Amino acid sequence: LSQNSERVLAVVIDAAEPKLVRQMIEHNELPVLKALLAEGNWIKVAAPANIGSGAIWPTFITGTDPSVHGIHGEWQWQPADMSLNRYKGRDLTPFWQTLAAQGTTIGIFDLPFMPMIGLEHGFEISEWAPHDVIEGQIQVGPERIKTIVSKSPPHALSSDRLKTEGPDDLEGLQKLSSACLEGIKLRGNLAQELLRETHPRLAIISFTEIHRTGHFIWHTVEPEHEVYDRDEFACLPAVGPTMKDLLREVDRQIGRLIEDCEQDTTVLVFSLHGMRPAHRAPTFLGPLLMEMGFARLADWSGQSWMERAVTLMAAVKRRSPSVLKRIYYKNLPAKTTQRLARPTMLPAYDWKRTRAFSLPTDQHGWIRINLCGREAKGIVALAEYDALCRQLESKLKSLTNHQGEPLVGEVIRTSGSAEDALGSRLPDLVVHWTNAVFESPLMIKGSSVDTTPVGTYTGQHKGDGFCILRGGPESGVSEVLLAKDFGDLISRSLSSKA
């Protein structure tokens, strides 16, 4: 065991918007964070949210960029068999594995996308009450921790997906935010017990409730925003508890955890990405790429029997009334829904005539090039990669609605060159939409694709996060902290006064 006794408590307020947190601190609404900030620093956090929210936790966990770990969302494209696979997170090597091997006791509680590494001391608890469902089941280790965890009352996010019908479903939203408020207290209680029981030198405690509610009640945080300037939002009664009530409760719970710590414990309270207004998610990119001639669906006769079955099922699901869909998703365990949903998430493409296609997403548009030497059925030669990407970029950037407002802000390329792309598991292009895509109905100029959006989100992720850091290494802390550098910062904090 190492000689020094430096300790680190890292608390995640997942997807907490930095602006809102900062404003509440300034208005004395978060006394614990305010006191922490008075003794520490506010650091801007940059994470690869511009690729997708699914990329940020693997980046934090592994200390590597998305181009290295390859994770961008819940569904990962498999170029070897031209299909999608549910992301399981088992292959990530977390930065705390080295620390544990050196004898540091570690406690990790409900960190999104966390792999289980078989800790012998401390605790590792995955998907206790997650926002991001990965395995669809709780995992707890080591064995002796199970009793503590099983004694904790159930958290609503652990079993019920708490589906709401959208911004006008007051009852559903109230139920969601009340359950999350209650959940924050339960989480605080369990975290406190785990810390007292195991006294780890490094603890990472994650609050997931702010993430979940942020997606559904963000319209109550910025009601004046242009995205909400439409009838559906016209006469909304206030949802309570509010986002601020929830953040105040998180602040209280963090206060309890800090109180238990020794005075010189390094404390980090952070989020890796924030939240901004949105309204549902656009789904027209796939059909649009077909309309533009970049992708083509397989003819019935060209499909295998398996592909025909999949096409049929997709058609049935598309045509079933929303009430049936709701029942379909609500009454099945998350795991089953994922298994059933998978084959229908990608239409049956004619790969011989598909150069670029879209991947399922709930935020940015994701485009994958059907590249020779990478995709099993690739048709785009390496030499054509760059020109094809440029062609797609210019077509997308010229997209407007009927009023001439652009629909696309930025188009990001994830590989610097065709050669780099050969080893990439990410979408080749990431399309950032403007707020004009949230209009409904949306008419795309010069296109006849169906633009009906999906989902009930009124909040989506924004690039930056924040970190309040008290203590830590004496040097080498920059003004902007990258998500991939947290592991290094934490490791240096643990050994700073060795």
Ligand SMILES: [Zn+2]
């Ligand atoms: Zn999210």
